[in-house]
Amino acid sequence: MKHLYIKFFLIILVIVSCSKDSDEGYSQTNTQSNVQTSTNTNTGTSTSASTGTSTSASTGTSTSASTGTSTIGTSTGSSSSQGDTFDRGSILSNYSDNIIIPRYNTFKSSMDNLKNSIETFVSNPNSENYDTFQNNWIDSYKKWQYVEVFNINKAEEIMYGLKMNTYPVGKERIDNNIQEGKTDLTNPNDWAAQGFPALDYMLHGIAQTKDEIIELYNTDAKYGNYLTTLSSTMNENTIQVVDDWTTYKDVFNSSFDNSATSAFNMMVNDFVFYFEKGLRTNKIGIPAGRFSNDPLPDRIEAYYYSKNSFGNLSKTLALEARKGFEELFLGQNSNGTEGASYKSYLDYLETDIGSSVQTKLILAKDAIESLDDNFLTQIAENNIAMLLAFDALQTIVVNLKTDMLSNFNIAVDYTDADGD
Amino acid sequence: MNISNYLNKKQDSSSLAIFRLGFGFLMLFSVIRIWYKGWIKELYIDPSFHFSYYGFEWIKPIGDYTYLIFLICGISSFCVAIGYKYRISIILLFLSFTYAELMDKTTYLNHYYLVSLISFLMIFFPANASFSLDNLINKKSYRIIPKWNVDALKLMICIVYFYAGIAKINTDWLMDAQPLKIWLTSKYDLPIIGNKFFQMDLVHIFFSWAGMFYDVFISFILLYRRTRPFGFFLVITFHIMTAIFFPAIGMFPYIMITSSIIFLEPETHKKLLNKCFTLFKKFFKKISIVEVYNYKRPKITQIVLIFFFIIQLVFPFRYFLYPGELFWNEQGYRFSWRVMLIEKKGFTEFKIVDRETSNSFYVLNENFLTEFQVRQMSFQPDFILEFAHYIGDYYNNNGYSDVEVYAESYVTLNGRTSKLFVDPNVDLMKEKRGFSNKKWITRLEDEIKGF
Numbered sequence: 085m086k087h088l089y090i091k092f093f094l095i096i097l098v099i100v101s102c103s104k105d106s107d108e109g110y111s112q113t114n115t116q117s118n119v120q121t122s123t124n125t126n127t128g129t130s131t132s133a134s135t136g137t138s139t140s141a142s143t144g145t146s147t148s149a150s151t152g153t154s155t156i157g158t159s160t161g162s163s164s165s166q167g168d169t170f171d172r173g174s175i176l177s178n179y180s181d182n183i184i185i186p187r188y189n190t191f192k193s194s195m196d197n198l199k200n201s202i203e204t205f206v207s208n209p210n211s212e213n214y215d216t217f218q219n220n221w222i223d224s225y226k227k228w229q230y231v232e233v234f235n236i237n238k239a240e241e242i243m244y245g246l247k248m249n250t251y252p253v254g255k256e257r258i259d260n261n262i263q264e265g266k267t268d269l270t271n272p273n274d275w276a277a278q279g280f281p282a283l284d285y286m287l288h289g290i291a292q293t294k295d296e297i298i299e300l301y302n303t304d305a306k307y308g309n310y311l312t313t314l315s316s317t318m319n320e321n322t323i324q325v326v327d328d329w330t331t332y333k334d335v336f337n338s339s340f341d342n343s344a345t346s347a348f349n350m351m352v353n354d355f356v357f358y359f360e361k362g363l364r365t366n367k368i369g370i371p372a373g374r375f376s377n378d379p380l381p382d383r384i385e386a387y388y389y390s391k392n393s394f395g396n397l398s399k400t401l402a403l404e405a406r407k408g409f410e411e412l413f414l415g416q417n418s419n420g421t422e423g424a425s426y427k428s429y430l431d432y433l434e435t436d437i438g439s440s441v442q443t444k445l446i447l448a449k450d451a452i453e454s455l456d457d458n459f460l461t462q463i464a465e466n467n468i469a470m471l472l473a474f475d476a477l478q479t480i481v482v483n484l485k486t487d488m489l490s491n492f493n494i495a496v497d498y499t500d501a502d503g504d
Numbered sequence: 505m506n507i508s509n510y511l512n513k514k515q516d517s518s519s520l521a522i523f524r525l526g527f528g529f530l531m532l533f534s535v536i537r538i539w540y541k542g543w544i545k546e547l548y549i550d551p552s553f554h555f556s557y558y559g560f561e562w563i564k565p566i567g568d569y570t571y572l573i574f575l576i577c578g579i580s581s582f583c584v585a586i587g588y589k590y591r592i593s594i595i596l597l598f599l600s601f602t603y604a605e606l607m608d609k610t611t612y613l614n615h616y617y618l619v620s621l622i623s624f625l626m627i628f629f630p631a632n633a634s635f636s637l638d639n640l641i642n643k644k645s646y647r648i649i650p651k652w653n654v655d656a657l658k659l660m661i662c663i664v665y666f667y668a669g670i671a672k673i674n675t676d677w678l679m680d681a682q683p684l685k686i687w688l689t690s691k692y693d694l695p696i697i698g699n700k701f702f703q704m705d706l707v708h709i710f711f712s713w714a715g716m717f718y719d720v721f722i723s724f725i726l727l728y729r730r731t732r733p734f735g736f737f738l739v740i741t742f743h744i745m746t747a748i749f750f751p752a753i754g755m756f757p758y759i760m761i762t763s764s765i766i767f768l769e770p771e772t773h774k775k776l777l778n779k780c781f782t783l784f785k786k787f788f789k790k791i792s793i794v795e796v797y798n799y800k801r802p803k804i805t806q807i808v809l810i811f812f813f814i815i816q817l818v819f820p821f822r823y824f825l826y827p828g829e830l831f832w833n834e835q836g837y838r839f840s841w842r843v844m845l846i847e848k849k850g851f852t853e854f855k856i857v858d859r860e861t862s863n864s865f866y867v868l869n870e871n872f873l874t875e876f877q878v879r880q881m882s883f884q885p886d887f888i889l890e891f892a893h894y895i896g897d898y899y900n901n902n903g904y905s906d907v908e909v910y911a912e913s914y915v916t917l918n919g920r921t922s923k924l925f926v927d928p929n930v931d932l933m934k935e936k937r938g939f940s941n942k943k944w945i946t947r948l949e950d951e952i953k954g955f
Contacts, residue, residue, distance in 0.1 A: 169699045172692060341693035365868070377863050433689065437921065482851045482914045486922040490849040493690035 170432045171424070172340040172348055178415050178423030179351070180333050186418060187230045187408075188326045194224040195322050202315040206308035209301035214294060218287055222397060225280045225386065229401055230408035233358040236350055237336070238328035244321055246275045251366075252383050253281035255289070262310045269317050281385075282314050289388035342494070349494045355426070356484045359409055364477040367402045368452075371463060372470035379470075381463045396457040403452055410445045430491060437487040444480045451476035511806070513651035514796065516770040517633035518777045520649055521587070523657060524631035525777075526762040527622065528585025531597065534619075534755050535578035544574055547611055551874050553894055554608040555887055558937055563606040570607075576600040584626075587636020591627070598623040609887075610880045614843050615756040618664060622763070625660060625812070628805045629653040630797045635777050639791055646797035656809055657766050660816070662723035664760075667820050667841035669719030674954025676831070677716065681708035682918035683847030684715075691749055718742055726767040739764045750844070826941050831917055832948040834884055835941065850883030850925060852913040854892060856899055857931075859906045866912075867895055883915045883925070885945050892932035909933050920950065 198220040205213040232245050239245065247269070254276035261269075261277055269278045276282075290307065291297045301307045329336075339347035365375070366385070373379030384390065386397035411417075415425025430438030451473040456462035463470055538544060548554075548565035556563065566573070577600040583593035602620045605611075630653070632638040633646035676682045685708040692699045701707045718738065725735035743757035765773075781788070799805060823836030830837060831846050857864040869878045872895060881887040888911055896909040909932045913925040923946070926932075930944040 169703055170692070171699075342690050343693075369866075374866050375868055376865050377858075435919070435921075440921075482922055485851045486849045486914055486916040490847055490916045491686060491919070493686050493847070 168432070170429060172429070173337060174424035175415070175426065175429060176340055176348060176351070177337045178425065179412070180329070180336050182417040182421070182423055183412060183415070184231075184234055185329055185333065187227075188234075188329060190418075191224070191227040191231050192322055192326045194220070194227045195319055198224045199315050199319050202311055206301070206311055209298050209308070211294070211298065214287075214298055218394075221280070221283050221287060225397065225401060226404050228280060229404040232362060232405075233354055233409070233412065234351075235354045235358070236347065237332045239325045242321060242324060243272075243275070244325050245362075246272075247321055248279040248318065249281065249385075250275045250279060251281040251385055252276070252387065253285050253289075255285060258282055258285055258310070262306050265306060265309055267309075267313045269313065278314055278317055281387075283311075284386050284388045286311050286314065287388070288392050288394045292392055294394070352426070352489070352492060352494050355409075355412065356481075356489065359477075359484060360481045363402070363405050363409065364474065364481055367398070367405065368470060368474045368477060371398075371459060372467055372474055373463075374471060374474055379463045379467050381460050384459045384463075390458050390460050396459070398459040399452065399455055399457050403449065406445065406449055406452060410442075410449075413441065413445070426488065430488065433491045435487065435491050437483055437491065441480055441483050441488070444476070444483070448473070448476040448480060511650065511652060511802070514648040515651040515654050516774055517630070517646050517649045517797065518635060518774040519654045519766065519770050520629055520631040520633060521635040522773045522777055523654075523763075523766050524587060524590075524626070525585055525635070526765055527626070528581050528583075530755070530758060530762050531581035531601070531619065531623075532578055532585060535574055535581060537755075539571075539574060539578075544570055546874075547876070548604075548607055551608070551877060553872055553877070553891075555610050555877070555881070555890055557606055557609050558886070558939070560606045563603060565607045573600050573604050577604060584631075587632040587638050588641075590630075590632035590636060590638055594623060594626050594631070598627060609838075610877050612838055613754075613756075614838075614841060615754075615759050617839055618660075618759065618763075621660060621816075622657070625656055625809075628808065629656075633797050635781060640787055643790070644792045644794050645788070646794045648795065649797045650799070650802070652806070652809075654766060656813075657763075658727070659813060661760075661763050661766065662727070663813075663816055664841050665719050665723050668843050669716060669721070670955045671840070671842045671845060672712070672716040672719060674952050676918050676952050677712050677845065677954075680918070681705070681712045683845070684708050684712050686847050686919055687750065694748070726764065732767065732769075736764060736768065753844075756843075828945070829948040829950075829952055831952055832915075833942060833945045834886075846918055848883045848915060848917050849879075849922075850913060850915040851922070852882040852888055852911055852925070854895060854932075855910040855912065856895065856904075857908040857910065858904055859908060872898075882913070885926075885942050886937070888913060888926060889932055889935060889937055889942070892935075893937065896933045907933065917948070923949070 198217075201213070201217040201220045205217040228248060232249060235245050254274075257274065257277040260266075261274070266274075286307070287297070290300055301311075336347045341348070343349065366383075369375055371379060371381055371384045382391075384398040385401050388394075390396050390398065413425060414427050415423045417423070427438040427442060430441075455469055455473060456465075459470070548570045549567065554564055576596055580593045580596040580600060583589060584597055598620065601616075601623060605616050605620060630646065630649055633649050636645075639645040672678070677684075685705070688702040688708055688711065691702050694702065722735060722738060722742075725731045725738065728735075739761060743761050746753060747757040820836075820840035820842075823830045823840070826833065826835040828835070831848075853869065854867045855864055856867060869881070869891075873881060873891070881891050892909040892911060896907050899907045910928055910930070911926040911932060912928055914922040915925040916922040925946055927944045927946060932944070935942070935944060
């Protein structure tokens with residue numbers, strides 16, 4: 085009888101030593117948030133973007149192999165979950181097969197067009213080639229809004245999102261790079277000197293008018309050289325990320341355990357982080373001055389396009405971003421076919437948060453649509469409307485960060501917590 | 505049996521020795537683990553701001569020297585384990601560990617509080633009476649020690665279990681099976697049971713009730729001689745299960761299992777130790793064995809312990825002094841053995857208003873806090889207030905003279921849809937930190953009945 089204790093004790097020791105490794109996984113995902121932190125004052129740098137397969141418009145030769153329907157494991161709605169199971173893997177496979185990879189393919193082909201038009205423009209800077217370049221920039225920038233959210237694996241590793249869409253653009257840095265003839269943009273200080281905002285500056289910011297700008301390209305080859313560098317850097321990074329998905333897809337689809345390093349959890353984190361920072365804070369909040377004493381209109385996305393009166397894109401980009409987010413939340417491919425999603429998972433968990441977010445996303449759309457196409461005008465003349473659009477997004481952030489994360493109980497904690 | 509009779513009762517000193525060994529090595533392991541995982545840098549050195557316990561603002565991480573605190577903690581744990589210069593080691597362990605715990609309340613954990621309390625208690629006991637290096641140095645060991653030494657440790661563990669148990673007697677836990685419903689459902693990736701049983705409402709209810717019964721009754725099962733083996737078996741099963749279900753609770757299961765060893769029979773302790781020490785037997789042969797360890801001034805120690813336990817028994821009930829729902833406002837929540845009771849997540853942003861110009865702007869929390877700190881701050885009122893004051897002071901020192909700070913805060917508790925947490929019209933700069941009732945917390949508008 086007494087020896088029983090000894091046996092117990094030995095059993096504990098064995099189990100304790102064996103189970104050590106399963107202790108809280110260490111999360112790497114929080115690097116994203118820290119990258120962005122600006123110093124002290126209330127300004128805040130912005131990196132933004134959103135995702136989405138562009139509706140149909142413009143070039144968009146959709147290579148997306150018109151996704152089949154995915155009907156795996158959708159929920160039983162609000163009926164009792166007792167004894168039911170939910171296949172989280174089905175969310176991942178719906179996302180990768182029907183949303184992520186098609187979106188990336190669409191984006192990549194628009195990037196190819198952009199690259200070609202830049203090459204043509206650089207070798208022959210004239211008005212016609214300028215227009216093609218500009219149109220392709222707009223098209224790709226819109227499609228970019230549908231992929232920025234996927235900050236996972238290769239994209240996370242090479243800081244793809246920050247390299248493609250850090251704004252406000254580093255004007256002085258670009259001017260310097262142009263003069264130096266810089267071709268290597270891997271330095272983090274160059275994140276704000278490349279990507280779509282840099283193209284915006286090269287298209288609409290290096291001089292006041294289209295003619296003056298074309299003239300610059302004709303007189304000084306340095307501009308064309310930097311444009312080529314920008315284009316090839318963006319394309320190389322895009323190819324890396326898109327190609328990675330061919331191999332990463334299987335890993336992604338099967339990584340749905342509830343651990344800090346699983347694809348499922350990282351995707352949820354990216355998803356929430358993107359909506360809060362990329363969409364709410366960067367596209368609307370910072371320009372509207374919500375995080376500063378006064379509005380900061382020069383922080384809008386595609387700033388030079390509006391500033392020098394070429395046209396307006398910031399509102400369109402915000403709307404595309406919202407749409408891309410909505411489709412992802414609902415698990416819709418670009419044809420509107422629905423599959424397993426965060427929404428259906430929330431329904432399975434018997435909470436009405438999914439429907440609530442769905443409704444609020446429509447309200448947010450109305451709020452953004454009601455804004456002036458030119459955010460600069462909107463901010464100058466009636467900033468209240470900008471702040472109302474912010475509030476419409478804010479209420480969704482609250483649901484995502486409290487209710488959805490609580491219901492999913494996503495393991496992000498990298499330190500101990502005994503639940504108190 | 506009267507009191508002086510009881511106080512004269514003796515127990516074999518190996519009971520304290522085995523506890524000392526288990527506790528010391530477990531603490532050593534804890535410190536190594538914290539160090540190895542890089543948490544010292546991440547939690548105590550990297551953040552620019554630290555959340556302090558009220559009254560302990562003077563306890564802060566000390567830059568790179570913070571490693572020194574943990575080094576002292578680790579070395580003293582080892583010395584406690586082997587019983588080398590025991591008294592000074594256990595005092596150092598208590599001080600260094602408690603200091604580390606008080607540096608930033610973001611990392612508050614009930615079981616670390618327990619470690620502080622146990623190491624405090626151990627200061628007063630001759631846990632080096634036998635099976636220690638001190639025996640070899642002093643050339644003597646003691647065979648028996650006062651029984652109340654061991655009983656005090658048992659009482660400490662019983663308080664933890666019992667209070668944790670009655671805290672579970674509430675409608676959220678027993679009727680709605682919250683928060684276990686959320687937590688177990690999300691453990692779908694556990695082999696075999698995860699995506700089947702853990703998705704069932706009945707299973708959530710079962711584990712809730714079982715957990716409550718376990719916590720309430722385990723002390724009695726362990727104390728009663730005939731049920732003791734069964735009790736110890738339960739302790740191991742229960743805590744290994746929690747370790748598997750909730751890996752994020754870290755050291756908690758192992759601390760409780762190790763602590764429960766004290767409940768075993770003294771003869772078992774002795775037998776276990778004799779087995780472990782067979783290699784060292786020849787060293788211990790040369791030393792003289794004193795029959796009884798006698799305190800020089802037992803009364804003082806006893807009075808200290810009586811006060812200690814009165815505080816322990818009363819302190820967890822301080823929440824009675826505050827109106828409103830404890831789980832919501834958390835006034836009197838910590839240091840009360842409320843473990844694994846609430847699933848809470850919050851979203852909180854702050855608005856700075858310049859009184860002179862009435863200009864306003866919101867603060868990006870991540871400019872001041874780490875992601876972990878933001879998460880903890882967002883649903884705990886004392887964190888919200890402390891941070892509001894910190895950023896208010898920050899802006900007053902950086903270009904503003906007299907700012908108001910308002911919080912926009914939403915919190916979800918045990919699966920309820922998130923709702924407004926802080927009165928958005930209250931200037932938090934005007935609210936004092938302290939133990940007075942925080943009137944600016946909204947009401948839950950839902951009743952959780954029970955303890």
